[in-house]
Amino acid sequence: MTQKKATPKTEPTVAVTAEPVDPIAAQYTTGKWHGHPNYQCGLCPFSTLSDDAMRHHVVQRHMRETGLLDRYGNALARVGG
Numbered sequence: 001m002t003q004k005k006a007t008p009k010t011e012p013t014v015a016v017t018a019e020p021v022d023p024i025a026a027q028y029t030t031g032k033w034h035g036h037p038n039y040q041c042g043l044c045p046f047s048t049l050s051d052d053a054m055r056h057h058v059v060q061r062h063m064r065e066t067g068l069l070d071r072y073g074n075a076l077a078r079v080g081g
């Protein structure tokens, strides 16, 4: 006669943080303004309700092309000058 012990599952949960970091999105935060998403530049006082406008602002104002491509063929840019 064998008895099986009920063993609770105690497997550790590993947080997977393999999301690719968007170097442009990392430069601004998203808040709320009258129910609309409000994009606030983290490098200057600029803010806008348009995500496209914010991305354009970050690239044009705060990044410069490095002339290099990443492994996906995207142009690498870096903050500052």
Ligand SMILES: [Zn+2]
Binding pocket: 041, 042, 043, 044, 045, 046, 057, 058, 061, 062
């Ligand atoms: Zn800015």
